[in-house]
Amino acid sequence: MSVEHRRGTSAVTVLGADGVPLADTDVTVEQKRHAFAFGNIGFDFIPLANAETDGEGRSSAFGAASVEGLAELSELWFDVFNTATLPFYWRGFEPVEGSPDTDRLLTAARWFADRGVTVKGHPLTWHTLAPEWLTERPLDEIEKLQRERIRREVSNFAGVIDTWDAINETVIMPVFTAERNGISRLARSIGRIPMVRLAFEEARQTNPAATLILNDFDLSSAYECLIEGVLEAGIHVDAIGLQTHMHQGYWGEEEMLAMVDRFARYRLPLHLTETTLVSGHLMPPEIIDLNDYQIPSWPSTPEGEARQADEIERHYRSLVGHPAVQAINYWGLTDDGAWLGAPGGLVRSDGTPKPSYDVLKALVKEEWWVPPTVVRTDAQGQLTVTGFFGDYELSAHGRTARIELTPDSDTGRAQLG
Amino acid sequence: MSVEHRRGTSAVTVLGADGVPLADTDVTVEQKRHAFAFGNIGFDFIPLANAETDGEGRSSAFGAASVEGLAELSELWFDVFNTATLPFYWRGFEPVEGSPDTDRLLTAARWFADRGVTVKGHPLTWHTLAPEWLTERPLDEIEKLQRERIRREVSNFAGVIDTWDAINETVIMPVFTAERNGISRLARSIGRIPMVRLAFEEARQTNPAATLILNDFDLSSAYECLIEGVLEAGIHVDAIGLQTHMHQGYWGEEEMLAMVDRFARYRLPLHLTETTLVSGHLMPPEIIDLNDYQIPSWPSTPEGEARQADEIERHYRSLVGHPAVQAINYWGLTDDGAWLGAPGGLVRSDGTPKPSYDVLKALVKEEWWVPPTVVRTDAQGQLTVTGFFGDYELSAHGRTARIELTPDSDTGRAQLG
Numbered sequence: 111m112s113v114e115h116r117r118g119t120s121a122v123t124v125l126g127a128d129g130v131p132l133a134d135t136d137v138t139v140e141q142k143r144h145a146f147a148f149g150n151i152g153f154d155f156i157p158l159a160n161a162e163t164d165g166e167g168r169s170s171a172f173g174a175a176s177v178e179g180l181a182e183l184s185e186l187w188f189d190v191f192n193t194a195t196l197p198f199y200w201r202g203f204e205p206v207e208g209s210p211d212t213d214r215l216l217t218a219a220r221w222f223a224d225r226g227v228t229v230k231g232h233p234l235t236w237h238t239l240a241p242e243w244l245t246e247r248p249l250d251e252i253e254k255l256q257r258e259r260i261r262r263e264v265s266n267f268a269g270v271i272d273t274w275d276a277i278n279e280t281v282i283m284p285v286f287t288a289e290r291n292g293i294s295r296l297a298r299s300i301g302r303i304p305m306v307r308l309a310f311e312e313a314r315q316t317n318p319a320a321t322l323i324l325n326d327f328d329l330s331s332a333y334e335c336l337i338e339g340v341l342e343a344g345i346h347v348d349a350i351g352l353q354t355h356m357h358q359g360y361w362g363e364e365e366m367l368a369m370v371d372r373f374a375r376y377r378l379p380l381h382l383t384e385t386t387l388v389s390g391h392l393m394p395p396e397i398i399d400l401n402d403y404q405i406p407s408w409p410s411t412p413e414g415e416a417r418q419a420d421e422i423e424r425h426y427r428s429l430v431g432h433p434a435v436q437a438i439n440y441w442g443l444t445d446d447g448a449w450l451g452a453p454g455g456l457v458r459s460d461g462t463p464k465p466s467y468d469v470l471k472a473l474v475k476e477e478w479w480v481p482p483t484v485v486r487t488d489a490q491g492q493l494t495v496t497g498f499f500g501d502y503e504l505s506a507h508g509r510t511a512r513i514e515l516t517p518d519s520d521t522g523r524a525q526l527g
Numbered sequence: 528m529s530v531e532h533r534r535g536t537s538a539v540t541v542l543g544a545d546g547v548p549l550a551d552t553d554v555t556v557e558q559k560r561h562a563f564a565f566g567n568i569g570f571d572f573i574p575l576a577n578a579e580t581d582g583e584g585r586s587s588a589f590g591a592a593s594v595e596g597l598a599e600l601s602e603l604w605f606d607v608f609n610t611a612t613l614p615f616y617w618r619g620f621e622p623v624e625g626s627p628d629t630d631r632l633l634t635a636a637r638w639f640a641d642r643g644v645t646v647k648g649h650p651l652t653w654h655t656l657a658p659e660w661l662t663e664r665p666l667d668e669i670e671k672l673q674r675e676r677i678r679r680e681v682s683n684f685a686g687v688i689d690t691w692d693a694i695n696e697t698v699i700m701p702v703f704t705a706e707r708n709g710i711s712r713l714a715r716s717i718g719r720i721p722m723v724r725l726a727f728e729e730a731r732q733t734n735p736a737a738t739l740i741l742n743d744f745d746l747s748s749a750y751e752c753l754i755e756g757v758l759e760a761g762i763h764v765d766a767i768g769l770q771t772h773m774h775q776g777y778w779g780e781e782e783m784l785a786m787v788d789r790f791a792r793y794r795l796p797l798h799l800t801e802t803t804l805v806s807g808h809l810m811p812p813e814i815i816d817l818n819d820y821q822i823p824s825w826p827s828t829p830e831g832e833a834r835q836a837d838e839i840e841r842h843y844r845s846l847v848g849h850p851a852v853q854a855i856n857y858w859g860l861t862d863d864g865a866w867l868g869a870p871g872g873l874v875r876s877d878g879t880p881k882p883s884y885d886v887l888k889a890l891v892k893e894e895w896w897v898p899p900t901v902v903r904t905d906a907q908g909q910l911t912v913t914g915f916f917g918d919y920e921l922s923a924h925g926r927t928a929r930i931e932l933t934p935d936s937d938t939g940r941a942q943l944g
Binding site for chain 1: 718
C-alpha cells in the first residue's frame with residue numbers, strides 16, 4: 111500500500127530573527143519527529159530512568175531487561191521510537207494497598223517525555239494482574255477502588271502521560287476464569303459496557319485532554335459487537351486498540367488489513383497497541399492462551415531473524431499504508447526479559463540489533479524520514495518542505511525554527527530565533 | 528437438575544353450573560397443555576394445512592417432508608409439541624417482489640392455532656435467504672423494504688402469530704461473506720444495534736402484544752457483547768434465542784448449562800430456538816459452517832438412534848430443569864426432507880418413531896403430565912390440583928371447566944359449564 115497519504119508539502123516563508131523574510135538563503139531542513147506513533151514498551155528503562163543499579167525494582171511479566179547495558183539499549187530505542195508504553199498493572203503498581211509506585215513511574219515517564227517521547231500508560235482497568243488484595247472485597251468497594259485508582263493515576267501523571275489504555279480486554283473480562291480476581295467479578299456483575307463507561311468517564315473527567323483507548327486482543331466479531339454497544343451507549347472513545355501478538359506466526363498483509371478494515375468502519379483512529387513477531391520457532395497453533403506456552407529456552411535463530419525482518423517490513427509498510435492506523439506499538443525492544451521468554455525483540459539478549467531492527471530503522475528514519483537537507487529560499491524567502499507528517503527544524507546562520515507538517519499545513523511561516 | 532420449579536399446586540373450589548360448590552363429588556382432572564414451550568418446526572405441514580396434494584408448494588432448505596403421510600406425521604407432532612415455528616424466510620416468502628405467500632402461511636398458522644398450538648414466525652430479519660431482488664438496491668431502499676416487510680407480516684398474522692424471531696444471527700450479519708446480500712450490506716453500513724432496533728421497533732409498534740426474540744447461533748462472548756449493547760441501547764427484548772444445532776455431537780449437560788448460565792445473567796427468558804441431535808454418524812468437527820457438509824446419504828442407524836434417545840432425554844431434563852429456560856424448539860420431526868439431509872428427526876423417513884420420539888413423549892406427556900385423574904372434592908367443594916404449570920380441564924356430570932396452573936395460582940375457582 112502507498113504511504114503517500116502520510117506525506118505533505120508546505121510552502122514555508124522563512125523569517126530571520128528580525129521578522130524579515132530570508133531571501134535567497136541556504137536553509138537546512140531536518141525532520142525531528144514523526145506524527146505517526148512508532149511506539150514500543152518502555153518498561154525496561156524504568157530502572158535506568160530511576161538510576162537504579164540493582165535489579166530490585168525490576169518489573170515483572172513483560173519487558174524487564176537486565177540493568178546492565180540499559181544505557182546502550184536506550185540509544186537503540188530512541189533511534190527508532192517516539193512513543194513509550196509504561197506499565198500500570200495494578201498488582202505491580204500498588205502491591206500494598208495505599209502504596210502506589212507513583213514516584214518511580216513518574217520519574218520514568220518524565221525521562222521519556224524529556225527526550226521528546228509521547229508516553230502512554232497501560233492499562234487503567236484490567237482483570238489480569240488486578241491486586242490480590244482486591245479479589246474478595248464487596249463489589250461496590252471494588253468499583254469504588256477501581257474508580258479512585260483511575261482518578262489517582264490520571265491525575266498524578268497528567269501533563270506527562272496524556273494517553274491511556276482506559277480498559278484492557280473487556281470482551282473476556284466477565285468470563286475470564288484463569289484466575290479469580292476482583293475486576294472480573296465486577297464486570298460479570300455490572301456488565302461490559304458499564305465497565306467501559308466507568309473507565310472512560312473517570313479518566314475523561316480527570317484529564318479532559320487525554321487520549322483514551324479501548325484495547326483488546328479479541329479481534330473477532332465479539333470486539334465489533336462490544337465497540338458498537340459502547341458507541342451506541344454514547345461513550346467517547348478516542349482510539350480503538352488492537353493487540354497483535356503474533357507468536358504463532360505473522361498473519362500476512364491480507365488478513366491483517368482485512369481485520370483493520372473491519373475496525374476502520376467505526377471511523378475512529380486505530381492503534382496497533384501490542385505487536386510481536388518472533389525471530390525463533392513459532393508457538394504451536396493449538397495454544398489458545400499464549401501464557402500457557404512456557405518453555406525453558408526459546409532461542410532467536412538466523413533463519414528466524416531473517417523471517418522476522420521480512421515480516422517487520424511487510425507489517426509496518428502495510429499498516430502505515432492504511433489511513434485509519436495512527437499508531438503501531440511494538441511489544442519489547444530486546445529479547446532479554448521479554449514476555450514469555452519469546453525472541454520477539456528487535457535486539458538480541460546480548461544487546462546486538464537483529465536484522466528486524468535495521469529494517470525498521472531504515473523505514474522510520476531513512477525511507478520515511480527527511481535527513482538534514484539544504485534548501486535555498488526564493489526571492490520572497492519561501493522554500494518547500496515535503497515529507498512525512500511531523501516536526502521539522504529549519505536552521506540558518508546558527509538560528510533555528512520548528513514547523514509542523516500536517517494534512518492542513520499547505521503554507522506556513524517560520525521565524526528563526 | 529430438579530424440575531420442581533416447573534410444578535405448582537392449587538386449591539380449587541369447583542362450582543356447578545349453578546354456581547354452588549360441588550361438595551363430595553368425583554371430578555376428573557386432566558392436563559391439556561404445558562405452559563413450557565415444547566416446540567418443533569411446522570414447516571412440513573404447510574401443504575397439509577393447505578390441502579395441497581402435490582409437492583409444488585413444498586418449501587425449501589428446512590423441513591420439507593413428502594406430502595404423502597403428512598396426516599399421520601401430524602398426529603405424532605401434536606402428541607408431543609405445543610409450539611410450532613413457521614418459515615418466513617424472505618426469499619421464499621416473497622420470491623417475486625410484491626407477491627408474498629401470505630394466504631398459504633396464514634392458513635397453516637391458523638391450522639396450528641386451531642389445534643391449540645402457539646405459532647411462532649421465523650425470522651423477520653436475516654441476511655441468509657434474503658431476496659435476490661433486494662441485493663443491489665440502494666441502502667436506504669433496503670432499509671425501507673425491510674421495515675415494510677416486518678410491518679406487513681407482523682400485522683397480517685397478528686392474533687395468529689404473536690411470537691417472532693425479530694432478527695436472526697445478528698453477530699455475523701455485517702461480516703457474512705458466503706453470499707452477497709442486501710441485509711448484510713445494510714447491517715455493515717448502519718451497524719448491528721441499529722439493525723436490531725429496526726427489527727424490534729417495527730415489530731413492536733405493529734403488534735405491541737408480540738413476544739419478540741433476538742436469535743443467534745453464535746453463543747460466544749460476541750453474542751454476550753451484542754446483547755449487552757442492545758440492552759444498554761434500551762431496546763426491549765422479550766427473550767434471548769439460543770440455537771443449538773448439534774450435528775457435530777451433543778455438548779453434554781455441563782457445557783450446555785454453563786452456556787445457559789452465561790445468558791441467564793441478562794435476566795430474560797431463554798428460548799432454545801433450534802435444537803438438533805442426530806441419530807446417525809456425527810458431522811466432522813472441522814466443519815465450521817454446517818451448510819458446508821453435503822453428503823449424498825446420511826442414514827439413521829440403530830446405534831445412532833440409541834445415542835440420540837439418551838441425549839434427547841438428558842438435553843430436555845437439564846434444560847427444563849434450568850429456571851431461565853422458557854422454550855425448547857426442536858428442529859424437525861422427521862428425517863424426510865430434513866435440513867442438510869441429516870438424521871436429526873425424532874421420526875424416521877418411513878414415518879416410524881425413533882426411540883428419541885418415545886423418550887421425549889414419555890417425558891412431556893407422562894412423567895411431566897397429569898393424565899385424567901379422578902379427585903374427590905371435600906365438603907366445601909375444594910380439591911387440589913398438582914402438576915406442571917399449564918392448562919387443566921376439570922369435568923364432572925358431563926360438564927367441564929378449564930383452569931390454569933401458574934406460579935401465582937395457589938387457589939382458584941372453576942365453574943363447570
